[in-house]
Amino acid sequence: MTTEIRSALAQYIAKEILQQPKRVIAPTTPLISSGLIDSFHLVDLGLYVEDTFGVHLDDTELNRDTFDTIEQLTALIVERQGG
Amino acid sequence: MILHPFEMAPTFFTKLHDGFAACPDRVAIHLMQNRQDDAAVTYRELLAGATSYARALAEAAVAPGDVVIIILQHGADLIFAFWGAVVHGAVPSIMPFLTEKLAPERYRQDLTALIETTRPTAIVTYPEFVAEIRSAMTAWRSLHTDSPAPAIIVSSEIMAPRPFGASCEPDFDQLGGSMRMQDDIALLQHSSGTTGMQKGVALSHRAVLNQLDAYARAIHLSQDDRIVSWLPLYHDMGLIASFILPVLMRVPLVIMSPFDWVRAPYKLLQAITRYRGTLAWLPNFAYNFCAQKIRDRDLAGIDLSSVRALINCSEPTYWSSHQAFLQRYEKFGLRAEALTTCYAMAENVFAVAQSGFDTPVTVDEVDQRSLLIERVARPPAAGATGMKLLSAGRPLPNVSVRVVEDTALHPLTTTNTTGTRCDLPERAVGEIALRSDCMLAGYFNRPDITTNAFDTGWYLTGDLGYMANGELFVTGRKKDLIIVGGKNVYPQDLERLAGEVPGVHPGRVVAFGVVNSDAGTEDVVIVAEVDTTDENAREAISDAIRRHVTQSSDVALRQVRIVDPRWLLKTSSGKTARSANREKYLAEL
Numbered sequence: 001m002t003t004e005i006r007s008a009l010a011q012y013i014a015k016e017i018l019q020q021p022k023r024v025i026a027p028t029t030p031l032i033s034s035g036l037i038d039s040f041h042l043v044d045l046g047l048y049v050e051d052t053f054g055v056h057l058d059d060t061e062l063n064r065d066t067f068d069t070i071e072q073l074t075a076l077i078v079e080r081q082g083g
Numbered sequence: 084m085i086l087h088p089f090e091m092a093p094t095f096f097t098k099l100h101d102g103f104a105a106c107p108d109r110v111a112i113h114l115m116q117n118r119q120d121d122a123a124v125t126y127r128e129l130l131a132g133a134t135s136y137a138r139a140l141a142e143a144a145v146a147p148g149d150v151v152i153i154i155l156q157h158g159a160d161l162i163f164a165f166w167g168a169v170v171h172g173a174v175p176s177i178m179p180f181l182t183e184k185l186a187p188e189r190y191r192q193d194l195t196a197l198i199e200t201t202r203p204t205a206i207v208t209y210p211e212f213v214a215e216i217r218s219a220m221t222a223w224r225s226l227h228t229d230s231p232a233p234a235i236i237v238s239s240e241i242m243a244p245r246p247f248g249a250s251c252e253p254d255f256d257q258l259g260g261s262m263r264m265q266d267d268i269a270l271l272q273h274s275s276g277t278t279g280m281q282k283g284v285a286l287s288h289r290a291v292l293n294q295l296d297a298y299a300r301a302i303h304l305s306q307d308d309r310i311v312s313w314l315p316l317y318h319d320m321g322l323i324a325s326f327i328l329p330v331l332m333r334v335p336l337v338i339m340s341p342f343d344w345v346r347a348p349y350k351l352l353q354a355i356t357r358y359r360g361t362l363a364w365l366p367n368f369a370y371n372f373c374a375q376k377i378r379d380r381d382l383a384g385i386d387l388s389s390v391r392a393l394i395n396c397s398e399p400t401y402w403s404s405h406q407a408f409l410q411r412y413e414k415f416g417l418r419a420e421a422l423t424t425c426y427a428m429a430e431n432v433f434a435v436a437q438s439g440f441d442t443p444v445t446v447d448e449v450d451q452r453s454l455l456i457e458r459v460a461r462p463p464a465a466g467a468t469g470m471k472l473l474s475a476g477r478p479l480p481n482v483s484v485r486v487v488e489d490t491a492l493h494p495l496t497t498t499n500t501t502g503t504r505c506d507l508p509e510r511a512v513g514e515i516a517l518r519s520d521c522m523l524a525g526y527f528n529r530p531d532i533t534t535n536a537f538d539t540g541w542y543l544t545g546d547l548g549y550m551a552n553g554e555l556f557v558t559g560r561k562k563d564l565i566i567v568g569g570k571n572v573y574p575q576d577l578e579r580l581a582g583e584v585p586g587v588h589p590g591r592v593v594a595f596g597v598v599n600s601d602a603g604t605e606d607v608v609i610v611a612e613v614d615t616t617d618e619n620a621r622e623a624i625s626d627a628i629r630r631h632v633t634q635s636s637d638v639a640l641r642q643v644r645i646v647d648p649r650w651l652l653k654t655s656s657g658k659t660a661r662s663a664n665r666e667k668y669l670a671e672l
Contacts, residue, residue, distance in 0.1 A: 019642065033183070034630045039345045
């Protein structure tokens with residue numbers, strides 16, 4: 001499950017946010033602190049995560065303290081899906 | 084109750100004091116706070132809080148007229164510190180706070196540039212930020228060993244405000260603010276980045292109050308209004324329209340943090356609903372953002388029927404953005420007539436023109452080719468569809484607007500004899516020039532750029548537009564400035580940063596804005612020439628540029644395009660031609 005979530009997130013970020021569909025994003029690539037994703041696109045990412053994985057991210061969680069990599073975001077999604 | 088008899092003409096201080104004297108217990112500001120109840124600040128509390136800061140400034144030997152830099156996040160401290168500088172008669176300048184993306188060492192450089200240009204005698208900040216400021220100051224001091232260092236005033240050490248009662252009011256006559264004259268500088272306003280920090284717009288009390296009077300009439304402002312804002316206070320739309328205007332005109336203000344809003348845009352609509360908000364100023368992208376990125380479940384109970392006007396301002400306005408917003412929010416009580424536009428700039432304090440209050444906003448449908456090629460706004464051929472342009476409305480009564488020859492297009496035809504530019508006829512696109520009784524006093528400590536900004540008394544805006552039936556239409560920019568999300572970004576700052584990345588040659592980088600109509604704003608693009616042809620190496624350079632620029636400027640890049648040597652077009656003098664490279668980039672998409 002983790003692998004699918006990671007790959008779906010990586011694809012979404014490459015295609016929809018960075019508009020570089022062929023780009024490969026490693027699970028450990030910093031997203032927020034590196035400037036790959038800005039605050040406007042964090043809202044998009046939040047909406048995508050909710051629509052795709054049925055997990056709600058509160059607006060106060062859209063920052064790098066909650067997650068900064070696909071690995072961390074995936075762990076958060078899996079944890080919430082389990083709960 | 085006897086009003087305090089200030090003899091002099093009105094200033095920020097007398098207006099604030101008048102508000103306190105007339106309605107001490109009316110709420111001036113409803114301060115929205117993340118995960119806490121809203122705090123209501125009355126005029127009595129506002130003046131008391133401000134007086135505490137004024138006392139701290141006096142103790143730090145700040146003299147009236149001195150510059151005070153305020154580096155605080157959204158909250159009561161920021162509000163009290165700003166008005167505290169006013170009460171003390173000092174000149175406040177709010178600097179953006181360090182964000183999570185921005186690299187501290189780069190922030191320090193901006194701060195050093197700000198200290199260098201404004202020569203503040205005090206900087207107000209949080210205890211945890213003092214070390215940051217000290218290191219910026221050390222850098223500055225090493226260059227100016229003879230200049231005294233600014234005092235650092237720590238917000239947590241400010242004495243809790245003493246509530247004013249009938250018997251324990253301070254002696255207002257003795258406060259520095261009461262001795263300010265109308266032509267003294269009231270505040271400084273900077274746009275972002277290294278270039279912006281070195282270009283502080285200095286505004287006098289008279290200029291700001293002239294703007295407030297004229298603008299309040301243009302928007303039929305009354306004390307029954309309620310202004311709702313998420314805008315940052317270091318920006319003219321946030322500072323003037325959505326902070327100083329309501330406080331000094333005694334219109335209740337509901338204010339939230341820009342950081343909270345961007346993650347939860349529905350909070351603005353909830354605030355309008357809860358407080359029966361009547362007016363809000365928004366940059367164009369916010370219309371698209373609110374139309375696209377709010378869940379239906381977050382709109383339960385939203386009622387926008389109280390809104391007199393949403394005022395679209397501070398970046399190019401789009402008809403499609405208004406349509407998208409209206410479609411989504413009409414069923415929540417939003418009236419189509421409430422969508423208005425404004426053309427504003429810090430150099431004119433704020434508004435130049437405003438549409439939509441006396442008559443609906445004019446939509447001018449023009450032929451795109453004529454506009455771009457011939458630079459004339461004419462209707463499309465019969466049966467053809469044109470571009471829909473939103474009017475910025477009529478100039479305010481105290482502002483004269485001209486559309487003059489753009490020197491880039493009409494090089495020294497009529498300008499070289501007298502130095503004056505020729506007026507263009509109705510519907511011809513040229514540079515917008517203006518004159519008013521609310522112009523900047525100058526770029527602070529920069530007489531050189533102040534002189535260049537004017538042509539025989541007319542301020543040259545660098546914006547392009549045309550007049551039609553007495554209304555102003557803004558169509559573009561002559562200058563290379565990028566406006567993203569309402570924030571001014573100087574491309575030379577971004578190019579310099581990209582040139583610092585290994586593998587990129589300084590001078591072989593160009594930055595420009597590209598309209599993203601889906602987002603309703605500009606995207607920032609960087610094109611950089613590199614020698615390597617290895618794809619992985621190119622991607623690594625692209626990532627490094629993105630990371631370095633974002634962390635150093637707080638500007639997120641939409642695309643970093645890596646190209647071969649000699650891709651970039653240069654002018655005959657060897658300078659990078661941004662607009663030509665922008666055209667080339669777009670043509671290759």
